[in-house]
Amino acid sequence: MTMPDDSADLIVDGAGPPPPIRRLVPGGAPTIVLPPPPGTITAPNGAGGTGPTVERRVSALPAAQVAERMRTEELRIAYGGKEAVKGVSLPVRRGEVLALIGPSGCGKTTLLRSLNRLTELTPTATRTGRIVLDDQDVDTLEVTDLRRRVSMVFQQPNPFPMSVFDNVAYALREQGSRKPRKGALMEPVTEALRRAGLLTEVQDNLDHPALRLSGGQQQRLCIARALAADPEVLLLDEPCSALDPKSTATIEELIVRLREEVAIVIVTHNLQQAHRVADKVGFMYLGDLVEYGDGDRIFSAPREERTADYVAGAFG
Amino acid sequence: MATTAPAPAPVAPAVPRRARRSGTAQDRRTELVLALVAATVLALCAGMLVFVFVKAWPSFEANGLSWFGDGNVDQQIGDIFKSPADPADYVYTIGALPLIVGTFLTTAAAVVLGLVFSLFTAIFIVEFAPAWLNRILEPVVRLLAAVPSVVYGLIGILVLVPFVAENLISTERKESVAFVVQLTGASWSVAAVILAVMIVPIMIAIIVDALRAVPKSWTEGAAALGVNRWRVMWTISVRTARPAIIAAVILATARALGEAIMLAMVAGSVGFIPNPFDGLTFFFEPVRPLAAAVVENAEGLSVIPFGQTIYAFAFILLVSSMVLSLGGWLAKRPMRKYGIQS
Numbered sequence: 001m002t003m004p005d006d007s008a009d010l011i012v013d014g015a016g017p018p019p020p021i022r023r024l025v026p027g028g029a030p031t032i033v034l035p036p037p038p039g040t041i042t043a044p045n046g047a048g049g050t051g052p053t054v055e056r057r058v059s060a061l062p063a064a065q066v067a068e069r070m071r072t073e074e075l076r077i078a079y080g081g082k083e084a085v086k087g088v089s090l091p092v093r094r095g096e097v098l099a100l101i102g103p104s105g106c107g108k109t110t111l112l113r114s115l116n117r118l119t120e121l122t123p124t125a126t127r128t129g130r131i132v133l134d135d136q137d138v139d140t141l142e143v144t145d146l147r148r149r150v151s152m153v154f155q156q157p158n159p160f161p162m163s164v165f166d167n168v169a170y171a172l173r174e175q176g177s178r179k180p181r182k183g184a185l186m187e188p189v190t191e192a193l194r195r196a197g198l199l200t201e202v203q204d205n206l207d208h209p210a211l212r213l214s215g216g217q218q219q220r221l222c223i224a225r226a227l228a229a230d231p232e233v234l235l236l237d238e239p240c241s242a243l244d245p246k247s248t249a250t251i252e253e254l255i256v257r258l259r260e261e262v263a264i265v266i267v268t269h270n271l272q273q274a275h276r277v278a279d280k281v282g283f284m285y286l287g288d289l290v291e292y293g294d295g296d297r298i299f300s301a302p303r304e305e306r307t308a309d310y311v312a313g314a315f316g
Numbered sequence: 317m318a319t320t321a322p323a324p325a326p327v328a329p330a331v332p333r334r335a336r337r338s339g340t341a342q343d344r345r346t347e348l349v350l351a352l353v354a355a356t357v358l359a360l361c362a363g364m365l366v367f368v369f370v371k372a373w374p375s376f377e378a379n380g381l382s383w384f385g386d387g388n389v390d391q392q393i394g395d396i397f398k399s400p401a402d403p404a405d406y407v408y409t410i411g412a413l414p415l416i417v418g419t420f421l422t423t424a425a426a427v428v429l430g431l432v433f434s435l436f437t438a439i440f441i442v443e444f445a446p447a448w449l450n451r452i453l454e455p456v457v458r459l460l461a462a463v464p465s466v467v468y469g470l471i472g473i474l475v476l477v478p479f480v481a482e483n484l485i486s487t488e489r490k491e492s493v494a495f496v497v498q499l500t501g502a503s504w505s506v507a508a509v510i511l512a513v514m515i516v517p518i519m520i521a522i523i524v525d526a527l528r529a530v531p532k533s534w535t536e537g538a539a540a541l542g543v544n545r546w547r548v549m550w551t552i553s554v555r556t557a558r559p560a561i562i563a564a565v566i567l568a569t570a571r572a573l574g575e576a577i578m579l580a581m582v583a584g585s586v587g588f589i590p591n592p593f594d595g596l597t598f599f600f601e602p603v604r605p606l607a608a609a610v611v612e613n614a615e616g617l618s619v620i621p622f623g624q625t626i627y628a629f630a631f632i633l634l635v636s637s638m639v640l641s642l643g644g645w646l647a648k649r650p651m652r653k654y655g656i657q658s
Contacts, residue, residue: 118540148542158533161556161655171541174551211655222537229541 060279060294061260066095069232069263070115070150075129077110077119084110086287087129092233094263097255099278099295101271102310107287108267112235115265116150117143133233148175151231155238157218159210159225164202167210167221168192171229188228195261196224197254216247223254227262234258236266240273252277271311275299283307365634372628374621378408383628387411389587389604393613399621406621414587415629418603419636421504421590422583423572426511430568433512434519435554435561441520442527443549454524461517469581472510477501477582485600493597502584505599510582511575515568522567526560527553556656559648566644570637576607583608606633 070092077085085107092098092115100108110119117138119125131138138146148171159167165182168189173179189206193199198220202208210221219239226234236255240248255264255277268274274281274295281298283291283306291298291307302308339347376383392410399407437457441450481501490499530553538548554561584602587609592598604612606629617623 116540118536121536121539144542144544146542147540151542152540154533154537154540156533158531158537160534160537160552163654170538170551171543174541174543174547209654226541 061095065260066093068093069134071130071132072111072115073130073132075111075114075127075131077107077114077125077127079110079122080124084287085114088284088289090282090289090292092263092265093280094232094261095259096279097259097264097266097277098280098282099274100265100267100282100284101269101274102284102290104269106284108284109237111284112237112265112267113152115233115235116147116152118147118152148229149231150233150235151226151229152235152237153219153222153226153239156242157215157222159213159218159221161209161211163207164193164210164213164221165189165206168224168228170225175229192224192228193221195227195258196220197250197257198224214247216243216250219243219247219251220254223251227258231262233263233265236264238267238269241269248273271299271313283310285310365638368627368631368634371624372631373624374406375408375410375625375628378406379410382411384413384416385411386413386589389414393587393609393622393625396625397613397616397619397622399619403620408621408625410625410628412606412629412632414589415604415606415609416632417589418504418583418587419573419605419607419633421603422507422511422579422605423569425505425508426515426572427565427569429508429512430515430519431561431565434516434523434564437516438520438523438527439549439554441524442553443545457517457520460513461521463514465514465575465578466581468510468514469578472506472578472582473502476506476510480506480600489597489600493594493601497586497588497601499597499600500584500602501600502582502602503600504583504590504603507579507583507603507605510578511572514575514578515571518571519564519568522560522564523557526557526564529560530556558651559656562644562647566640569640573633573636573640574607576605576611579605580608580612585612606630 068091072088072090075085075088075090076083088107088111090098090111100111102108110125113119114127115131115138119127120143133141133146133150138150141149160170162170165185169182169185172185172188190199190203193202198217201217202213202221210218213221219242223234223236223239240251243251252273255266258264259279266274266277278295281293281295282289283298283302283304285306291302291304293303298307299311302311387410389410389412396407396410399405441453445453478501480503481499485499485501493499527549534552534556535548538552539545543551583605585604585608586602587604588602590598590601590603594601610626610629610633613622613626617626
């Protein structure tokens with residue numbers, strides 16, 4: 001949904017017209033419902049992303065279960081001189097889901113991809129500033145090692161043209177120098193599928209082609225594939241944007257469930273989704289991290305005007 | 317011209333609807349012409365196969381299965397050429413196994429060698445080579461595909477064959493098999509190497525295109541799982557490009573099967589079955605592939621049984637190519653199951 005361009009007054013540093021902005025609810029601002037008392041779990045709101053009310057799915061974990069895994073310090077990324085991320089410092093914690101929100105083209109995906117150095121696959125991309133994983137600069141890590149610990153799930157489900165089993169086993173097979181036998185892989189593969197909430201649907205058809213699964217199943221398969229290598233951080237780049245509401249709800253439940261085991265960063269255009277799953281929210285606009293804080297606070301009482309405008313759907 | 321009443325409104329949408337159903341008249345004409353052209357090509361192919369088979373039949377009929385047996389094939393070809401003029405006395409006896417082995421050896425060795433080279437070159441071009449190198453490498457590869465085969469033959473016979481004869485084959489080695497065959501340097505392995513050089517460019521071109529066509533989401537997805545570039549290439553791109561690699565192999569094999577001029581110049585032109593138990597000498601032994609035999613004997617076609625024998629050689633080549641295509645199709649079939657498109 002693109003809106004007529006009447007947002008010129010919102011351009012902060014005069015860097016051309018702002019990118020198109022997806023509006024939250026057609027025809028009006030969303031009703032934000034304040035979080036339920038801790039401990040209550042609310043059911044997903046039917047059609048994910050279009051319902052009139054937005055509720056937190058689950059309360060925050062106790063502080064003892066939250067631990068910092070990653071951190072960016074003054075991170076800047078440019079594509080051939082054009083800066084896409086402008087000095088972002090941000091913590092990523094296990095036990096919390098961090099959602100990056102903001103209009104398209106404002107550096108969210110770039111920031112996400114830099115966390116496991118996938119930006120290096122783009123030849124023109126340059127990066128300054130530090131990214132730290134468990135107190136180690138990621139530049140000092142072997143890139144394959146880093147990507148095993150910080151795994152990524154993409155916007156479009158991208159299962160490989162292999163069987164369901166081979167997809168999940170892929171990372172495991174590529175990990176060791178010796179190829180494990182299929183029997184030895186069965187247990188970690190089913191475990192990964194179970195964690196991704198896909199096992200019951202595919203356990204009788206592990207030999208079936210992965211590309212025959214539905215879109216939602218394919219995306220959960222990709223999550224299972226990422227989980228199989230036991231990553232510490234899971235990066236999700238708009239994982240539900242290609243999916244129907246029911247699959248979206250399933251994946252959101254999965255994200256909330258996984259946050260106890262892995263640190264999760266999710267880029268999303270769907271503000272309601274961000275509110276449903278995220279403990280911490282970062283709002284990015286034109287490469288800047290405008291505001292970062294508790295999800296509830298960002299949505300109910302944003303401090304920055306730009307954040308307020310965006311979460312109220314007033315942009316565009 | 318009389319003015320016509322404006323068409324009633326409801327009629328108007330009927331036109332596009334009919335157009336959707338069966339196309340405009342022009343579409344139908346185009347379809348018909350294209351179908352005719354395609355049918356002509358198919359008919360020519362089928363006609364050629366039948367024609368060659370009919371021409372070749374007397375040779376097959378006279379020899380039966382021993383046509384495919386071993387024989388002193390050079391001597392036999394000479395005898396057929398000297399057949400008496402009376403059709404009742406035509407000589408047909410031939411055991412073409414040495415020619416078939418010669419074709420098989422040169423083709424198989426060239427394709428295996430060529431596949432290894434072209435696959436790794438293609439991977440290098442697609443994934444590892446810097447852009448400036450690719451700008452040189454790719455035009456050169458395409459140019460190599462256009463070099464006439466007689467040029468390769470010339471280089472082979474003037475450069476490679478003397479080099480092999482002088483530097484790689486010792487006098488003792490020559491003497492060790494002197495009573496069976498002469499080692500002149502012209503040999504199946506030299507022929508196979510040159511043949512490999514000839515088929516590599518087209519294979520590289522096909523495989524490079526196929527590797528480039530692998531969806532980026534797959535290679536990126538694999539890279540995001542912590543797999544290095546080489547393994548991503550090998551386990552995702554090459555795997556996905558298998559149908560194209562098979563197609564490249566088939567095309568290259570067909571090219572190698574049909575190559576005549578270069579092989580006639582370089583392979584030795586001796587109807588001999590190289591003996592693998594000769595050790596290293598095996599590689600220096602000459603052969604006479606079918607296609608080379610055809611082109612070497614083209615001037616004798618007016619002798620009827622001789623012409624029929626040559627047609628029989630051609631028929632074997634033709635059938636081999638067809639079997640090859642069928643084999644490629646069968647090999648690609650199971651890949652479709654997992655969504656790999658050819």
